Amino acid sequence: MPYRAAVDDFNFLFDHVVGLEQVRQTERFAEASDDVTRAIITEAGKLCDEVLAPLQRNGDLEPARLENGVVRTSPGFSGGHAAIADGGWIGMAADPEFGGMGLPMTLTSAVNEMMSGACLSLQLAPLMSQGQIEALEHHASDAIKELYLPKLISGEWTGTMNLTEPQAGSDVGALSSKASDNGDGTYAVSGQKIYISWGDNDFSGNVCHLVLARLPGAPEGTKGISLFLVPKLIPDSDGNPGKRNSLSVVSLEHKMGLHGSPTAIMQYDNATGWMVGPEQGGMAAMFTMMNNARLGVGGQGIGVAEAAYQHALAYAQDRKQGRTALEGGTGTILDHADVRRMLTTMKAEIFGARAIALSCAVAIDMGNATGDAAWKARAALLTPISKAFGTDMGIAMSEVGVQIHGGMGFIEETGAAQFCRDVRVTAIYEGTNGIQAMDLVARKMMDGGEAAMRLLDEIQADAEDARETFPKMTDAVWQASESLREATEWMVAQSDLQVRFAGAVPYLKAFARVLGGHLHLTAAMAAKGSAREKLARFYIERLLPEHVGLLAHAQAGADGLFALSAEELAA
Numbered sequence: 001m002p003y004r005a006a007v008d009d010f011n012f013l014f015d016h017v018v019g020l021e022q023v024r025q026t027e028r029f030a031e032a033s034d035d036v037t038r039a040i041i042t043e044a045g046k047l048c049d050e051v052l053a054p055l056q057r058n059g060d061l062e063p064a065r066l067e068n069g070v071v072r073t074s075p076g077f078s079g080g081h082a083a084i085a086d087g088g089w090i091g092m093a094a095d096p097e098f099g100g101m102g103l104p105m106t107l108t109s110a111v112n113e114m115m116s117g118a119c120l121s122l123q124l125a126p127l128m129s130q131g132q133i134e135a136l137e138h139h140a141s142d143a144i145k146e147l148y149l150p151k152l153i154s155g156e157w158t159g160t161m162n163l164t165e166p167q168a169g170s171d172v173g174a175l176s177s178k179a180s181d182n183g184d185g186t187y188a189v190s191g192q193k194i195y196i197s198w199g200d201n202d203f204s205g206n207v208c209h210l211v212l213a214r215l216p217g218a219p220e221g222t223k224g225i226s227l228f229l230v231p232k233l234i235p236d237s238d239g240n241p242g243k244r245n246s247l248s249v250v251s252l253e254h255k256m257g258l259h260g261s262p263t264a265i266m267q268y269d270n271a272t273g274w275m276v277g278p279e280q281g282g283m284a285a286m287f288t289m290m291n292n293a294r295l296g297v298g299g300q301g302i303g304v305a306e307a308a309y310q311h312a313l314a315y316a317q318d319r320k321q322g323r324t325a326l327e328g329g330t331g332t333i334l335d336h337a338d339v340r341r342m343l344t345t346m347k348a349e350i351f352g353a354r355a356i357a358l359s360c361a362v363a364i365d366m367g368n369a370t371g372d373a374a375w376k377a378r379a380a381l382l383t384p385i386s387k388a389f390g391t392d393m394g395i396a397m398s399e400v401g402v403q404i405h406g407g408m409g410f411i412e413e414t415g416a417a418q419f420c421r422d423v424r425v426t427a428i429y430e431g432t433n434g435i436q437a438m439d440l441v442a443r444k445m446m447d448g449g450e451a452a453m454r455l456l457d458e459i460q461a462d463a464e465d466a467r468e469t470f471p472k473m474t475d476a477v478w479q480a481s482e483s484l485r486e487a488t489e490w491m492v493a494q495s496d497l498q499v500r501f502a503g504a505v506p507y508l509k510a511f512a513r514v515l516g517g518h519l520h521l522t523a524a525m526a527a528k529g530s531a532r533e534k535l536a537r538f539y540i541e542r543l544l545p546e547h548v549g550l551l552a553h554a555q556a557g558a559d560g561l562f563a564l565s566a567e568e569l570a571a
Helices: 007-016 020-024 034-061 077-086 105-139 142-154 282-318 337-370 373-410 416-427 433-441 450-466 471-493 497-502 504-526 531-543 546-554 566-570
Strands: 065-067 070-072 157-162 178-181 187-197 206-214 225-231 233-235 241-244 247-252 263-276
Touching (some): 007 020, 007 034, 007 337, 007 504, 034 416, 065 247, 077 105, 105 206, 105 225, 142 157, 142 206, 157 282, 206 282, 282 337, 282 373, 337 531, 373 433, 373 450, 433 497, 450 504, 471 531, 471 546, 504 546
Parallel strands (some): 157 206
Antiparallel strands (some): 065 070, 187 263, 206 225, 225 263, 247 263
């Protein structure tokens, strides 16, 4: 079965679960009417189904390569990116002043997820550009905005982010890249950066790199870092790509997956750049880009899970193996209880993760439209959960997809393994999922857990509204949210961050489990007696109970983690 974007799911979530209507009621997003939303999602779905999905295998079988310093992209990727750009999909949420559509991030997130399911390797290119667009909108000078934003938004130029160095991965403050003032408004940037997604390509007129570097005399650590825009080709007086800058692609990484996305080692040798934001304000500017990308990466995990599910379902509907006692069955492995368990788990997990990610996007939109601190806090709280749970789920469900294929899942020609290989990195880049969890229990709890408690209050209020209709499911969700409340209070009470960090990952997973149960219950209330009610029952009865063990783990403290010495671990 060919890939099909989950258009109906998105429309249902918008209308009945995540509250897009309140976004439409704001002055900023008043034009994102129901008709407009449906038209956008439908057209984006067609692009994904008809243009991008056929490129998925090309990227894996004929990877991007470096030839004489020039990156050659996979067959069809140039046309695919052109179709994305021509449709205006890169600048969906961008400022209309510079050619963007000014649409809600909720719609952008939905479209990005669909593109990820269709062809993750290619989708990374516009995602990087979108992050750079947002960073420039918030932090760049007017001159930089006027020159770069229209070309990035149109897709004529592409953008990247350059943080990581061989000795500075998650510890960005350890970077050694340098920048010096040229005295003419430009800076000379030198250093090497690694893991640069789409560091170069053969289809855009220019590649614009956002590079973190340190000025002379700047303090060590993250506080001394500045951000520079360093284009591959230096624009001339008319704003057109001019002479080649002093930068190069040293090599492309040989990776486990995402072969169609060139991951470059970049070298900068006194390359000409322009500062973005104030001196030593680089991390604040880059985090604008990273927060955008973190929600997008969570969507990548969900999109790949959707594609893996469709792939596995099609196989199960066709594969005949063994006999079951299922009366009136299909005669295929779909009749086997364990296969049915795996497929239903995939479908339930995808819906839950998708609803969490879109709820985060709605909070971002409401924060941007109203300036309300509570909405901004909600968005901040949900961002690490959306990223970590979306990607963990994508990895797990892609593995389930291989299992459903049985031995054929281990054979590359079926394409099932590619989903596993491609999605695996999403739990690592844009901040590992461990770092997302640490962020959740530390920075996101600096308010004493206030944002989390407000969300739990809403979950319990919604559960009470559903009690008469679905008493058993309501009780399960209410009790799970109360357990999460108690665990949150415990977490906030721990003054030793090491104790919080020891339980951070299971705490985040438990939070996602409870959110998933709440959102499935909301869906059941909106579609009583339908397949969505049946799916909610499956999730709440079979998956939600996992929160109990996760919260026990989250509150077990740090001592047990360090009980074994380094020598004992190695014994």
